[in-house]
Amino acid sequence: MLKISNLSSGYQTKEVIKDISFTVNQGEFVGVIGPNGSGKTTLFRTITKIIPGYTGNLLYKEKEIRDWSVKTLAREIAVVPQFLLMAFPFKVYDFVALGRTPYLGRFEMISGRDKEVIKGAMDITGCSGLRERMVTELSGGELQRVFLAQALAQEPKLLLLDEPTSHLDIGHQVEILHLLKQLNKENGLTIVVILHDLNTAGEYCNRLILMEEGKIYKSGSPVEVLTYQNIEAVYKTVVVVKDNPISGNPYVIPVPKDRWETNGRTEEPEGTA
Amino acid sequence: MNKILIISLLLVVLVGVVIICLGIGPTGISYKYLTGTDNDTESKIIYEVRLPRILGALLVGLGLAVAGAVLQAILRNPLAEPYTLGISGGAVLGVALCLIVPFLAVTKFSFPLMAFLGALVSVIIVYVITSRHRFSVSSLVLSGVILSFICSSLVLLIFSVSKPTEIQSMLFFLMGSFATIDYPIIKVITIPLIAGVLTLVFFSRDIDVLTLGDEKASHLGIAPHRVRAFLFIITSVITGCCVAVSGMIGFVGLMIPHIMRSIVGPKSRNLFIASALSGAIFLVVSDTLARSVIAPAELPVGVITGIVGGVFFIGMLINAKNI
Numbered sequence: 001m002l003k004i005s006n007l008s009s010g011y012q013t014k015e016v017i018k019d020i021s022f023t024v025n026q027g028e029f030v031g032v033i034g035p036n037g038s039g040k041t042t043l044f045r046t047i048t049k050i051i052p053g054y055t056g057n058l059l060y061k062e063k064e065i066r067d068w069s070v071k072t073l074a075r076e077i078a079v080v081p082q083f084l085l086m087a088f089p090f091k092v093y094d095f096v097a098l099g100r101t102p103y104l105g106r107f108e109m110i111s112g113r114d115k116e117v118i119k120g121a122m123d124i125t126g127c128s129g130l131r132e133r134m135v136t137e138l139s140g141g142e143l144q145r146v147f148l149a150q151a152l153a154q155e156p157k158l159l160l161l162d163e164p165t166s167h168l169d170i171g172h173q174v175e176i177l178h179l180l181k182q183l184n185k186e187n188g189l190t191i192v193v194i195l196h197d198l199n200t201a202g203e204y205c206n207r208l209i210l211m212e213e214g215k216i217y218k219s220g221s222p223v224e225v226l227t228y229q230n231i232e233a234v235y236k237t238v239v240v241v242k243d244n245p246i247s248g249n250p251y252v253i254p255v256p257k258d259r260w261e262t263n264g265r266t267e268e269p270e271g272t273a
Numbered sequence: 274m275n276k277i278l279i280i281s282l283l284l285v286v287l288v289g290v291v292i293i294c295l296g297i298g299p300t301g302i303s304y305k306y307l308t309g310t311d312n313d314t315e316s317k318i319i320y321e322v323r324l325p326r327i328l329g330a331l332l333v334g335l336g337l338a339v340a341g342a343v344l345q346a347i348l349r350n351p352l353a354e355p356y357t358l359g360i361s362g363g364a365v366l367g368v369a370l371c372l373i374v375p376f377l378a379v380t381k382f383s384f385p386l387m388a389f390l391g392a393l394v395s396v397i398i399v400y401v402i403t404s405r406h407r408f409s410v411s412s413l414v415l416s417g418v419i420l421s422f423i424c425s426s427l428v429l430l431i432f433s434v435s436k437p438t439e440i441q442s443m444l445f446f447l448m449g450s451f452a453t454i455d456y457p458i459i460k461v462i463t464i465p466l467i468a469g470v471l472t473l474v475f476f477s478r479d480i481d482v483l484t485l486g487d488e489k490a491s492h493l494g495i496a497p498h499r500v501r502a503f504l505f506i507i508t509s510v511i512t513g514c515c516v517a518v519s520g521m522i523g524f525v526g527l528m529i530p531h532i533m534r535s536i537v538g539p540k541s542r543n544l545f546i547a548s549a550l551s552g553a554i555f556l557v558v559s560d561t562l563a564r565s566v567i568a569p570a571e572l573p574v575g576v577i578t579g580i581v582g583g584v585f586f587i588g589m590l591i592n593a594k595n596i
Binding site for chain 2: 070071079081088099104
């Protein structure tokens with residue numbers, strides 16, 4: 001679905017993504033992890049044409065991203081942002097309905113079919129009860145579901161999410177990720193999500209891409225990527241990796257800095273010496 | 274509340290206000306014109322003095338309110354209006370140029386054109402400066418303020434080299450007034466103004482999307498810079514038309530959309546239609562007050578909107594939650 005090879009991209013003054021290659025297949029649930037500034041968001045911004053220029057190949061459905069128009073691309077790829085600054089108090093329903101924009105001509109009104117799609121998107125994300133509320137007065141968890149509903153109203157084939165859970169408590173985090181898992185399994189939606197929390201990433205994603213300074217450090221299943229060697233090397237932090245006793249997936253526990261000497265391990269993590 | 278009901282109500286009020294204000298003037302209040310009158314002087318006053326002013330105030334109120342609403346939306350700032358961005362200032366400078374450039378002074382119809390050009394040049398300057406700052410709201414507002422300042426200085430420069438008799442009519446422009454209006458100029462501005470407002474209504478979904486920020490707009494399939502540039506041009510057309518007939522009338526574009534947003538919500542299509550109607554109502558009433566409170570003399574309508582708008586603005590700042 002998404003085929004990236006030797007991709008480099010960034011801003012006028014600074015190249016952020018350096019020669020990366022990976023593929024996302026139809027139906028995958030891929031997590032992108034890595035420290036702040038490792039190029040995760042820039043990668044998303046390149047895929048969605050926010051950053052206009054890139055070198056290398058960035059193919060969506062066998063066609064270079066630069067050859068897609070923003071409008072047709074918006075029918076294929078939807079993005080859930082971490083946060084949106086709401087300038088005006090739109091009703092939730094009107095906000096979600098804007099997800100139909102890529103399908104509507106300038107003189108066209110919302111049709112019955114559009115209304116069905118909007119209703120479906122609101123039902124699946126549990127926003128139907130918020131319909132008449134204003135987006136400016138929602139809680140973090142509600143707002144994130146409303147963003148997701150708008151993205152689903154675009155009927156995307158690929159859904160990109162940029163840290164959708166970083167403002168949420170653990171209960172709301174699981175709620176959102178569970179919803180994504182459902183959409184992935186039941187509706188066959190391909191999902192790529194940037195996550196800060198390594199443990200939820202390991203629990204919910206089929207595959208993880210660990211980025212470091214604009215490059216892919218390691219890509220593979222959670223078990224392959226979430227090893228203490230990888231995490232210590234990339235995050236420059238001592239951690240312990242164990243298995244979740246219920247799901248069997250790896251989870252990562254940070255070790256306090258003053259205990260790094262006495263943690264029983266002999267080797268120092270790279271870059272901390 | 275039902276939006277269609279509110280909009281119909283505003284429409285009824287507008288028609289009522291036009292009928293009532295036609296009967297009010299320095300010669301007294303009389304509604305004989307409604308039943309038909311044989312008195313020539315009276316019908317002359319109604320149709321040749323009051324009606325053009327009322328039509329002018331209606332069109333300008335409508336135009337300024339919608340221009341304010343669209344600027345607030347695309348700049349994501351509830352304080353934006355043609356004046357804040359220096360668009361009105363540029364338009365007035367364009368009109369003032371007619372005073373000293375001989376071939377422009379030939380006909381009054383050079384006013385709308387020069388006002389539009391002045392507005393457009395202002396917009397382009399603001400656009401060029403702020404594109405270097407990724408169109409941040411603070412850079413837009415700041416460059417607008419500075420531009421207004423430069424424009425008004427240039428207008429004063431033009432005044433200082435003009436004959437006192439010419440300055441007299443220009444003073445009305447600086448204060449905002451419908452005293453010099455007549456049918457020919459109304460005919461000139463009506464079509465571009467109405468066409469501009471209708472274009473904005475057709476772009477209302479794009480404008481809604483732009484209020485979510487450029488990145489989200491792109492994700493929803495709207496090319497933000499291109500659409501915004503186009504909307505700025507349309508806004509310049511509307512502002513140019515308004516300034517050409519009435520000069521600088523402040524606060525209508527700020528106050529009306531702000532009130533209407535709290536009644537019909539921020540959705541652009543409803544907001545534009547409601548703002549257009551209530552802007553028209555507000556300016557027709559204000560101008561009727563302007564020409565009748567100290568009759569037979571009259572106030573510039575800009576003074577009235579300035580006082581009402583200024584008080585509103587202070588109230589808004591006192592109760593400010595999110596400015």
